[in-house]
Amino acid sequence: MTVRRTTLGGHTFEFPDLADLLAKATPARSGDVLAGVAAESQAQRVAAQVVLADVPLATFLDEQVVGYDEDDVTRLILDTHDTGAFAPVASLTVGGFRDWLLTRAAAGDEAAISGLARGLTPEMAAAVSKLMRNADLVAVARATRVVTGLRSTIGLPGRLASRLQPNHPTDDPVGVTASILDGLLHGCGDAVIGINPATDSPAQTIALLELVDAVISRYEIPTQSCVLAHVTTTLRALERGAPVDLVFQSVSGTQAGNAGFGVTLDLLAEARAGALELGRGTVGRNVTYFETGQGSALSADAHRGVGGRAVDQQTLECRAYGVARHYDPLLVNTVVGFIGPEYLYDGKQVIRAGLEDHLCGKLLGLPMGVDVCYTNHTEVDGDDTDTLTLLLGAAGCSFVIAVPGSDDVMLHYQSLSFTDVLTARQVLGLQPAPEFVAWLARMELLDDDGRVRSLTPDAPAARALLAAARPTAKIAISADS
Amino acid sequence: MNRTPNLDGAKMAIWADSDPWAVLRQATRARVALGRAGDALPTVRELEFRAAHAAARDAVHTALDADRVRTALVAAGVGIDVLEVRSQAGDRATYLQRPDLGRRLAEGTDLPAGPVDLAIVLADGLSPRAVHDHAAGTVAAVLERLPGWSVGPLVLAHQARVALGDPVGAALGARCVVVGVGERPGLSSADSLGLYLTWDPRPGRRDAERNCISNVRPPHGLGYAQAADTLAGLLTAARKLGASGVLLKDEGVALPPGAG
Numbered sequence: 001m002t003v004r005r006t007t008l009g010g011h012t013f014e015f016p017d018l019a020d021l022l023a024k025a026t027p028a029r030s031g032d033v034l035a036g037v038a039a040e041s042q043a044q045r046v047a048a049q050v051v052l053a054d055v056p057l058a059t060f061l062d063e064q065v066v067g068y069d070e071d072d073v074t075r076l077i078l079d080t081h082d083t084g085a086f087a088p089v090a091s092l093t094v095g096g097f098r099d100w101l102l103t104r105a106a107a108g109d110e111a112a113i114s115g116l117a118r119g120l121t122p123e124m125a126a127a128v129s130k131l132m133r134n135a136d137l138v139a140v141a142r143a144t145r146v147v148t149g150l151r152s153t154i155g156l157p158g159r160l161a162s163r164l165q166p167n168h169p170t171d172d173p174v175g176v177t178a179s180i181l182d183g184l185l186h187g188c189g190d191a192v193i194g195i196n197p198a199t200d201s202p203a204q205t206i207a208l209l210e211l212v213d214a215v216i217s218r219y220e221i222p223t224q225s226c227v228l229a230h231v232t233t234t235l236r237a238l239e240r241g242a243p244v245d246l247v248f249q250s251v252s253g254t255q256a257g258n259a260g261f262g263v264t265l266d267l268l269a270e271a272r273a274g275a276l277e278l279g280r281g282t283v284g285r286n287v288t289y290f291e292t293g294q295g296s297a298l299s300a301d302a303h304r305g306v307g308g309r310a311v312d313q314q315t316l317e318c319r320a321y322g323v324a325r326h327y328d329p330l331l332v333n334t335v336v337g338f339i340g341p342e343y344l345y346d347g348k349q350v351i352r353a354g355l356e357d358h359l360c361g362k363l364l365g366l367p368m369g370v371d372v373c374y375t376n377h378t379e380v381d382g383d384d385t386d387t388l389t390l391l392l393g394a395a396g397c398s399f400v401i402a403v404p405g406s407d408d409v410m411l412h413y414q415s416l417s418f419t420d421v422l423t424a425r426q427v428l429g430l431q432p433a434p435e436f437v438a439w440l441a442r443m444e445l446l447d448d449d450g451r452v453r454s455l456t457p458d459a460p461a462a463r464a465l466l467a468a469a470r471p472t473a474k475i476a477i478s479a480d481s
Numbered sequence: 482m483n484r485t486p487n488l489d490g491a492k493m494a495i496w497a498d499s500d501p502w503a504v505l506r507q508a509t510r511a512r513v514a515l516g517r518a519g520d521a522l523p524t525v526r527e528l529e530f531r532a533a534h535a536a537a538r539d540a541v542h543t544a545l546d547a548d549r550v551r552t553a554l555v556a557a558g559v560g561i562d563v564l565e566v567r568s569q570a571g572d573r574a575t576y577l578q579r580p581d582l583g584r585r586l587a588e589g590t591d592l593p594a595g596p597v598d599l600a601i602v603l604a605d606g607l608s609p610r611a612v613h614d615h616a617a618g619t620v621a622a623v624l625e626r627l628p629g630w631s632v633g634p635l636v637l638a639h640q641a642r643v644a645l646g647d648p649v650g651a652a653l654g655a656r657c658v659v660v661g662v663g664e665r666p667g668l669s670s671a672d673s674l675g676l677y678l679t680w681d682p683r684p685g686r687r688d689a690e691r692n693c694i695s696n697v698r699p700p701h702g703l704g705y706a707q708a709a710d711t712l713a714g715l716l717t718a719a720r721k722l723g724a725s726g727v728l729l730k731d732e733g734v735a736l737p738p739g740a741g
Contacts, residue, residue, distance in 0.1 A: 033579075034578065034580075034581070166511070167511075169510070172508065172509065174508035174509075175510075176509075177505075178505035178506070178511065181505065181513075182505070182513040182514055341578055342578050345577070345578055375665065376537035376540075376666045377541045377665055377666070378577075382534075403511070404509075404511040404512045405511070405512025405515050406512070406530060407512050407530070407533075407668050409510045409511045409669075412667040412668075414534070417512075419515075419520055419522050422517075422520035423521055425520075454516075454517040454519075466502070
């Protein structure tokens, strides 16, 4: 263990280990205060950043934040580290790496940045992001390309996809269908039509999968469905022959955190293999979907590393990406404002965390999206989510999540509305996934300029889609009774 | 399956009617078919949403008004003593960021050492408004159903999480504590009261050792009588079993997120 120190403004600051240095260098957030690892003064924070800037990237391969022997996430990260991919930056310090990334980003050298992914460890990505300002996080993410596909292509330049989240407090099939149709009419749903089930059971999961599959099949929509049940539930659904496009799971950056979610790395591999076997893709073979979020490890008391010391929440978040990337996901998103003010207190912290998560996920090779959201006890409102959404759009975010009128009536929080997605695309000149644009055009949902039309309910295009609901709802209900 | 088919013949008939959205709107409380102003929401829809969010925000940030609760208790015919305690979270901002402090009693808190069968704590939680509106009615209904139980003074707790009931119950020498706490407000429900029962309260109790009755909020949510019936049943069973939480079957449900 190396004690690192620097003198700033006549005061000497010491950092006893890498975990402490990373934590103290992290821009302020409530979760690190709660965990007792946050910097105690602004000067200490900057001193930590000064010290961190001089740490060689290669140090992260030798000095662990969470121990190799006691944590399978650390083993996964180090055992799959690609030294060839790491070579271009192997001799750099963290500060030098920031400069390298910004220089490549300014030159538009996507290949150089994107090629690093398997050579970077989550701790390296976390470290460099701690030295970046928000605009740095945007600029580098914009120049990092990660493209995935199943029945639509995610992550192409000039695109912003969306997950249509048609949740309902009782999984009512007509209620879910109503929200799906509303989203489709707003040009949303190209990343996935993804439902958080109110009840996590195989029967309910299968019923919802069949419901969405019926809508997708009937209208030949180039997208995928997902019911965000526990991975063991999805495995049961697979065994029973359900139409599973994507295997979903929340994942964490420590073995203990994943145990808290009731998953192991082997279980995730098994579920992925099951979905791959179905061969439901047309443009790609990415069949997993993961959600993460800063603070989830701490909330499960699974945030400790070497010597039982707490690790900062952003570093742990990046380690969750180290888990996710092992399963070649179609989609990954951080749920950035959901967990509560004890982890991210206000708009400033949520915006910063959203941009960090997006960049770090991309650097590590993930098709990164963001659930731009907030709860009612957080100091966040629609102005903050507008700001983050537009910044993410500028940063080349793969996808965002959208619910009817920003109001998730099942999970009781606020995410983006369908119109927020329209606004971001219009303001920033972004389009949905290319296959989905073609579908929208075929359904006469686009105007001559390629914009999603504002339809009255009696417009022929609206009627055509709404008619779909009728037989779907009938089927769902007769299957139910 | 516990879903209710809600598309009856009458609604199917509407479907064929002029406004195909009508059925969809009836099928969900989700904010579907709001219309557009360009790429944004129309003004009226935008303001409706802000009003709902404002109500939820105000519910979180309203201070617990002890006099108001005392008055309501008297009006509801509850005649027992009322004491006030504070957690170690000194203000709302600290409370929101430090759940650990909201679970600990302020230094120097002095409570009469029982013993009593039951302690009742009314905690502001994330919605003091829920305590203002529903605590008195709930307590009155609960006490009516517990003849023969000795009940300690009612404790009003400021900047309090559910687990503050553990040190309060322990200090009062209570065999059991019930914490009525303002739940995290939703956009359409800013005044939900949750009831948490913990047998043999002492610091360090885990959430799995509690039982919860959520969403006490007449007329939209659970009524006082209904909540009190369930709670009295749980209390009786807990006394027989000498435990609460997952050991105690019945309506014991998992803690909602953010409540602890």
